[in-house]
Amino acid sequence: MDNYGWIGKFLRIDLSKNKITIDSSKKLLKRFIGGRGVGQWLLFDQVSPNTQALHPDNLLVFSPGVLTGTMAPASCRMSIDTKNVLTGGVLSSNVGGHFGPELKYAGFDFLVIQGSSDRPVYLDIKDDHAEIKNASHLWGRSTWETEDIVRKDQGDLSIRVASIGVAGENLANSACVIVDRARAAGRGGCGAVLGSKKLKAIAVKGIQPINIAEPEKFMNEVEKIWNKIDSNKSVETRRSLGTRAALPFSNELGFMGVKNFQDDYWNPQKIKKVSQEQLNSNFEIRKLACFNCPIHCSHLYRIPQQTDVDLISEGFQLNVDWDFGGKIDITDGEALLKINALCNQLGLDIDNSSAPIAWAFELYEKGIIDKNDTNGLDLIWGDANVVTTLLHKIAEREGFGKILAEGSLRASKIIGRGSEKYLSHIKGQDSIEALRSDKGWLLGCITSARGGGHLDGAFQTHKTPGAGEPDSYDSKAEKVFWFERFKAVVDMMGVCYFATVWSDKDLIGPDDFSRLFSTATGVSMTGSDLMRTGQIVRNVEKGFNTLHAGFKRFDDYPPERFFKEPIISGPNKNRILSKEGVDHMLDEYYELHGWDKETGWQTTKCLDELELNEVKEQIRSTKKLME
Amino acid sequence: MNIEKRSPPIRIIIEPEKCTVCRSCEIACSYHFKKEFNPKISQIKIIFDPKSADLRISQENGCDLCKNEKVPLCVKYCVRGALRAEKVG
Numbered sequence: 001m002d003n004y005g006w007i008g009k010f011l012r013i014d015l016s017k018n019k020i021t022i023d024s025s026k027k028l029l030k031r032f033i034g035g036r037g038v039g040q041w042l043l044f045d046q047v048s049p050n051t052q053a054l055h056p057d058n059l060l061v062f063s064p065g066v067l068t069g070t071m072a073p074a075s076c077r078m079s080i081d082t083k084n085v086l087t088g089g090v091l092s093s094n095v096g097g098h099f100g101p102e103l104k105y106a107g108f109d110f111l112v113i114q115g116s117s118d119r120p121v122y123l124d125i126k127d128d129h130a131e132i133k134n135a136s137h138l139w140g141r142s143t144w145e146t147e148d149i150v151r152k153d154q155g156d157l158s159i160r161v162a163s164i165g166v167a168g169e170n171l172a173n174s175a176c177v178i179v180d181r182a183r184a185a186g187r188g189g190c191g192a193v194l195g196s197k198k199l200k201a202i203a204v205k206g207i208q209p210i211n212i213a214e215p216e217k218f219m220n221e222v223e224k225i226w227n228k229i230d231s232n233k234s235v236e237t238r239r240s241l242g243t244r245a246a247l248p249f250s251n252e253l254g255f256m257g258v259k260n261f262q263d264d265y266w267n268p269q270k271i272k273k274v275s276q277e278q279l280n281s282n283f284e285i286r287k288l289a290c291f292n293c294p295i296h297c298s299h300l301y302r303i304p305q306q307t308d309v310d311l312i313s314e315g316f317q318l319n320v321d322w323d324f325g326g327k328i329d330i331t332d333g334e335a336l337l338k339i340n341a342l343c344n345q346l347g348l349d350i351d352n353s354s355a356p357i358a359w360a361f362e363l364y365e366k367g368i369i370d371k372n373d374t375n376g377l378d379l380i381w382g383d384a385n386v387v388t389t390l391l392h393k394i395a396e397r398e399g400f401g402k403i404l405a406e407g408s409l410r411a412s413k414i415i416g417r418g419s420e421k422y423l424s425h426i427k428g429q430d431s432i433e434a435l436r437s438d439k440g441w442l443l444g445c446i447t448s449a450r451g452g453g454h455l456d457g458a459f460q461t462h463k464t465p466g467a468g469e470p471d472s473y474d475s476k477a478e479k480v481f482w483f484e485r486f487k488a489v490v491d492m493m494g495v496c497y498f499a500t501v502w503s504d505k506d507l508i509g510p511d512d513f514s515r516l517f518s519t520a521t522g523v524s525m526t527g528s529d530l531m532r533t534g535q536i537v538r539n540v541e542k543g544f545n546t547l548h549a550g551f552k553r554f555d556d557y558p559p560e561r562f563f564k565e566p567i568i569s570g571p572n573k574n575r576i577l578s579k580e581g582v583d584h585m586l587d588e589y590y591e592l593h594g595w596d597k598e599t600g601w602q603t604t605k606c607l608d609e610l611e612l613n614e615v616k617e618q619i620r621s622t623k624k625l626m627e
Numbered sequence: 628m629n630i631e632k633r634s635p636p637i638r639i640i641i642e643p644e645k646c647t648v649c650r651s652c653e654i655a656c657s658y659h660f661k662k663e664f665n666p667k668i669s670q671i672k673i674i675f676d677p678k679s680a681d682l683r684i685s686q687e688n689g690c691d692l693c694k695n696e697k698v699p700l701c702v703k704y705c706v707r708g709a710l711r712a713e714k715v716g
Binding site for chain 2: 069070071098105144147148157158180181182206207208209210211212215219226230285286287288289290291292293294296300302312
């Protein structure tokens with residue numbers, strides 16, 4: 001294996017010992033390709049099941065993919081892998097922007113960070129060299145201020161910064177890592193893991209090349225895929241409206257949770273009020289893209305403020321509509337823009353911070369909590385000012401915010417009073433998806449290794465050939481089994497999921513990745529070979545969850561309230577989940593994996609077929625390996 | 628081959644307001660020169676300040692308008708047309 005596509009080395013940073021070493025990455029990359037594959041293996045291999053997520057012995061792996069930084073379209077992505085603060089299992093959080101490519105130009109395939117500093121530090125990486133620097137002047141600053149100061153200190157606007165805000169410093173479980181001011185590696189509390197290590201930021205700048213094994217052939221493949229993306233109709237819509245293009249349509253299909261999932265249908269008049277067209281016409285400065293992305297689904301806005309300084313911020317994607325629109329009923333697009341910008345500045349994941357807030361609003365509505373609990377705040381649906389106050393309190397872990405910063409499952413154990421009836425979580429992490437309408441979406445979310453989320457096996461049935469009817473429990477398992485392996489491939493490649501067949505059947509698929517990968521690296525792998533590696537990674541994650549979090553079949557179930565409360569309005573009115581239906585899908589899904597149906601655990605046969613002997617032996621030693 | 632030998636000769640027109648800051652042009656340029664991906668050697672530079680939203684696009688002196696290509700690669704991979712080739716004269 002030569003250094004084509006890959007760089008050939010990685011950085012290991014021990015913050016406890018203030019020590020940095022450079023090592024060869026070849027052996028790891030040969031087996032796990034890059035990105036999430038490498039990150040997940042290192043977690044499995046090097047973190048003890050007894051290690052808590054915020055303990056110094058937890059690892060953080062920043063890992064771009066093998067195609068990241070090349071001309072492969074949308075080659076912007078990087079995985080941040082660590083033990084999940086909320087679930088105790090795995091976390092792989094994925095982020096775009098420009099940081100991942102820059103890390104490779106700096107000469108490294110990935111970073112492995114261990115230990116914990118006794119004072120705030122940041123990591124400064126430049127061309128084969130890294131330094132742990134004092135960050136006391138950055139501690140307490142927003143992510144935006146941190147980026148500005150680091151760039152100004154070094155006099156270079158092209159430095160890329162990944163940082164945490166005050167939420168991460170204060171170990172809020174909903175803290176994320178922010179890159180390029182607006183790109184979030186959210187979910188799982190990875191910002192809190194950086195905070196626990198007193199690692200405020202990582203700055204990176206590189207001037208080195210990524211070499212390609214067969215340059216002409218690689219560029220021929222790039223051109224074909226580039227043209228395929230450029231001429232795709234769904235791409236044209238996303239260029240104007242981002243993922244928010246799907247908002248009205250997806251509401252009709254039941255993908256929009258309302259008032260903490262009391263319903264899965266938002267009044268269409270409210271959707272009109274927050275439309276992307278209005279934001280574009282009122283505030284847009286320019287279209288914006290991640291590194292080398294022909295889809296450019298983002299927008300840069302200038303929003304006049306009452307102060308002299310305008311707010312300049314990237315727009316938001318569909319998640320903000322789910323999180324703060326439908327679920328909290330905020331119907332003011334400008335307010336949603338400002339809330340999104342605030343979360344980015346505080347370093348709060350929009351999903352994991354909005355979910356406990358929505359839950360608290362429902363508790364308040366039902367009289368389970370009152371102003372004595374909320375520090376005097378009146379939690380009335382749609383009040384953006386109250387939401388803003390709560391976001392600050394969560395980031396500061398102050399007053400009622402300290403409880404909400406735990407995530408809603410742990411918060412319910414603090415509050416009690418029957419509040420758990422209104423929870424929506426999967427494996428301990430707040431769940432943000434509406435799950436009652438589309439059973440393909442449902443199965444992917446509940447089986448996702450990191451604890452919910454629609455970006456692993458979940459798919460939208462209406463645009464997936466051969467997946468049956470959205471409301472049927474049939475034909476879903478085989479598709480989830482396919483998409484979860486494919487997503488692992490996408491995350492090893494370092495390409496955005498939105499540029500693939502997940503978002504439109506005519507975009508990038510496994511065979512396209514095979515040709516890009518093989519011509520880039522000189523290592524021949526078919527689409528099937530890549531999908532098998534995706535299955536290997538999925539099984540490494542499954543093994544980690546079994547060993548670290550003790551998850552079993554029960555933990556793959558959806559939130560209990562969706563079995564008891566039907567959707568109350570809209571085209572999907574009366575849809576409710578059935579236990580028999582969910583069990584039917586899970587049985588089929590485990591069978592496809594070769595996992596034990598009763599426990600949900602892995603089997604000797606499945607792990608032997610994937611040659612995961614290390615995983616097999618560790619699970620066997622805890623008596624959780626099934627024959 | 629230089630600009631005079633291309634028939635017809637062209638120049639690159641830059642419209643920064645159309646730029647999405649994706650920097651595909653930078654790595655396409657580095658491919659042209661050395662068959663590698665490396666913004667450092669690119670002869671087209673995108674410098675963007677997200678704080679002020681100021682954007683500067685510069686065509687450096689080393690640009691040869693992509694000899695041996697039908698169109699300069701930076702133009703070819705600019706999906707918004709912020710860079711476009713125009714015939715000279």
